[in-house]
Amino acid sequence: MKGNWENNASFDSGKGQVQFSGNSKQSIFSGGDYFADVLFDNITLGSNDIELLDNMQIEGEAIFNNGIVNLNSFNLNFGDTASSVVSTDESFVNGIVTKTGQSAFVFPVGEVGEEDGVPYAVCGPVGIDAPSTPSNISAEYFFAKPPFNNWKEGMCDLEEMHNASGVEYWMLNSDGDHPDVTLYWLDGDRSGIIDASKLVVAHYDDDVNQDCWNNKGGSIVFADEVPVAVKSEIPFLSYSPITFGTITHINPLPVELIEFVAECDSDNSVKIEWITATEINNDYFVLERSFNTKDWIKIDKLAGAGNSNTSQVYNIEDNNINGTVYYRLLQVDYDGQNSYSKTIQTNCYNWNVEPRISVYPNPFNNLIKLNLYDFEEECANIEIVDLFGQVLINSEVNLQGNETSLDLFLGDLPPAVYILRVKTSSGFIIKRIEKL
Structure with missing residues (x-):
């Protein structure tokens, strides 16, 4: 269907599939009845594609092809035999997804947001093994640095894990069993994953009264001989938060910049500054500029600090800028491995005075x-x-x-x-x- 779903009577889903395939925003009012199979295939531009107007229950297969589902503070629940298919940043659930019962499941979660004025939509699926007892398990994905120290001082044992991700994390909760989890990545560069064989599942907990990141083991999951996920191997006593961990510095996961800012002066010159907390095998940075976030040109190249455990400050000035301008950093290691920073922006006008x-x-x-x-x-x-x-x-x-x-x-x-x-x-x- 291409319009809105509004159930004010009674709906028997049977074994059929309901398809949401509009080219404009669609809303869903379930009216208390459940869906069997669902196809989300809304091709509206942007991230405000499909919205819930009440709680939604799915008992069959949900395929996420196009369109982001926004919950509007309502609940999206999957029943005991339900399943999901999710594989793109174009379609996922923006919010908390709950699974009830005793079967394995992949949560089709992601996050829509804005960073420094630049919008993003990131899908971050997470799977669970079948619980040993009937359980209500929920999952939510965050495209942000975890709320705890993800570097050396935050590890329970540096011999078991080098660092945790500074890019993303998941919050899982369960009222019953805590089965093994599988963390998926759709973009290895975005997640800072270079050598999947060194990945583990990292869990921040106080099971040993340490309040630090624990290594929950890691077996790599492949699809068509390509690594796509890492599965935990050590039992959980509790959940949340969970993210990627690495047993080596080869996976930067990326080490987050402390600051990366750009400010325009009164003479329409932009001062760009970034600060790093630590650097490992860092050969150099390349600063790139764009006026539309699509076409990028190289502005300058600065040598990195190599290996450093102290903060480093870098500065570049970009002259004769008018209007809104965007910047990003390309960080390159000695072995040629590289990764991009977040994108930042500033506005250059004819200011009379600079704060x-x-x-x-x-x-x-x-x-x-x-x-x-x-x-x-x-x-x-x-x-x-x-x-x-x-x-x-x-x-x-x-x-x-x-x-x-x-x-x-x-x-x-x-x-x-x-x-x-x-x-x-x-x-x-x-x-x-x-x-x-």
Whole structure:
């Protein structure tokens, strides 16, 4: 069908297949009745393709071909004998999917969002083995860094696992059994997967009262002789969060940049800065520019730090820019392996004055004086961020226009390097600070 599904009476699905194949937005109101087989094949451009207007129950096979299903805070539940077929970023469920019963299942989950003004739609299927007892198991996918340290200090045992993904993770919950899980990737470059044989399933838990990432083992799943997933081998006592882990640095999974920002000056010059927490076999960076996110050109090439356990700061200036411009980084290892960063953007107009900040003293002991110049009169957020991207301090301040002065007491922070970030409605400015 090409229109909306609105069941205000009674619907007997039998063994038939309902096809949602519209070329405009479709809505589904189940009216309390379940579906047998379903084909999602909506070809609307964008990610607002199909929406639920009440809870939806599927008892047969659901094929996700085209169209993203948005839940609108309702539930999409699969019955005991249900199954799903999902294999593309063009079609998945944006939200939590629940499976009831005692059979194996692949959750057709993904996430729709926007990063630095650039929209994305990413599919991240996750499978479970058949539970040993009837269970309600739910899964949700996040295209974001997990909410815990994914690098060395966050591992339970560095001899068992080098690092966890800094790109994506899954949240699973169960009211019964916790069967083995299978994590799928649709784009190895996006997920930072170079050598699948070194992958494992990483689970952040406190089963051993450590609050760290545990290695749950990994057997590689192949499709047409191509690796497509990794399956856990060590039993779970609990779920969430779960992501890819690697036993070697070869899979960067990628190590997340602490900061990657671009800001336009009054003379239409863009200052691009990025900061890395650690680097392994990093030969060089290539900065690329685009005005449409499709056609990219090389702007500059900067040598990397090779191997480094300390933060590194890189800067490039791009001149004579007008309008909205996009940037991305290509990071290349000594062996030629490479991966792209996220895409960032900024807008260049003929500004009369450029907002700026100053920090004194820097390095500091306990107190810093922050001066903010030539900002709009508005509310701003002042953040202190550590080198793992965690926001440690977040406070609001009313900017006074030409100049605003603040005293920030940071005596409770341990000695380390931090990022001071000033966020306003028009963007943000960062400053690297160090506490002695």
